Amino acid sequence: MNTLVGKVAFVTGAASGIGLGIAEALAQAGVKVMMADIDGEALAREVARLSATNADVAGVRADVSLKAELQRAADATMERFGKVHILINNAGVGGGGDYGDWNDAGWEWVIGVNLMSVVWGIEIFGPLMEAGGKAGGEGGHIVSTASMAGLVAAVAPGYNATKYGVVALSEGLRPKLAAKGIGVSVLCPGFIRTRIMESARAVPERLAGKVALPDASALPSEFAAMAAQAIQNGIDPLYVGELVVEGIEGDWPYIFTDNQFESGVDLRFAAIKAGFDKIRGRTPRY
Template sequence: MQQLEGKVAFVTGAGSGIGLGIAQALAAAGVKVMLCDIEQAALDTAVAGLSATNADVAGVRADVSLKDELRKAADETIARFGKVHILVNNAGVGGGGDYGEWTDASWDWTIGVNLMSVVWGIEIFGPLIEKHGEGGQIVSTASIAGLVAAVNPSYNVTKYGVVALSEGLRPTLAERGIGVSVLCPGFIRTQIMDSRRNLPPRFGDIEEMNEGANEIVAAAREAIEHGIDPRYVGELVREGIEGDWPYIVTDTEFEPIIAERFANITAAFDRIRDRVPQR
């Protein structure tokens, strides 16, 4: 999608953080943007800020872990803008305890927001992008934790899932004129460590990734507080959409760890290379 001006984008988790950075970058490129977020006050502030720049934007509140609410948000997007070209599945939470501490509720919440909303987003918006025949792009936010298991189990599982879903659908949707990119950010200045502020009551009182405030969590919080500007990430995503990048990363901090993972996988093949049975 080399020409973005006049296109329409739907961005989840757009009230703050990476989602807002992406919405800002797309709006600056002339894209009409429907911002979606569960946090009404943040959403209103984001929409007002962008509207003040004469950007053509609107907002819709939705809990993306509920498929019906995401479908209604899609309906509102079409009612407001007529079509959609770009889907950004960005909403995410950092909930979930470590081994021996997790609960069913924390898994349900994390999977619902981080993974199933991406599945449903593609299911709902994919046909809408196909319908107008003008092509489009789907960008889904995973994490560096989708390339190396660096956080807690439920977060890692959902982010690996987003990477796998994106990789698997890329060749399929390319045949339908839709590019697929997966965003794997490192430490970005977001509120991911305080995700429980938006925990829906139906999940009850669950543990969160910063429970206990141990040294590792404290270090992660500090790294995020001094992390990369979300607007910079937004510009990378804009460029990734224009260039149909399969992977969008934000920095090289974790490259050695990921390279080590790949080396370990290669070593596993090397160990059995001379033992493979003849067929």
């Protein structure tokens, strides 16, 4: 998608961190933005702040782990802006924990926010983008926020499972949607300066008190301390937003924020390759 000016975007998790950075960078590029978030107060504050810069933005409160709320947010977007070209599936929570911390409510939460909202976002917004594309030849683009934790699994396998899912969905849909004029990118951030370590604030009411909390105490303490420090001193979310704008314009399959975990990806691929080496030369029995 080479011209972003005048296009319409829908961004989830837009009241804080990376989603807010993406919404702001899109608005700076001349895109009209519908910002969605479960945190109505922060959303109202950020919509007002961006509106004061003459950005054409609006907000809709939605818990994206509920399909009906995502559908209502899509309806509100169409009502406000008439069409939609860019979908940013960004909302996510640091939950899921490690073996020993799992319970069903925790899985419902982390899979609902991190993975099902992406599935439903594409299911609901895909046809709207296709319709706009066909009518006006305007095309579309989907960016879903995974993580480097969607390419390398370390200490939070619950979170990793959802983020690997987002990478798989994006990779799998890219050729299919290219044929319909819709680009697909997966954003895999490293450590970004956001409130992700405070994800407990976003536990939906229906799961309150049932979710094994996702905070640093669910992680091995050494890693938790390192991650908390790295996030506190992390990359500026607006810089990530600017990379996302570039990624949409250039139709990048993968949008990375830095090279910190590149060697981890190399190690994973080497381990996979070593698995193939174990059976090289054997003839399978059919």
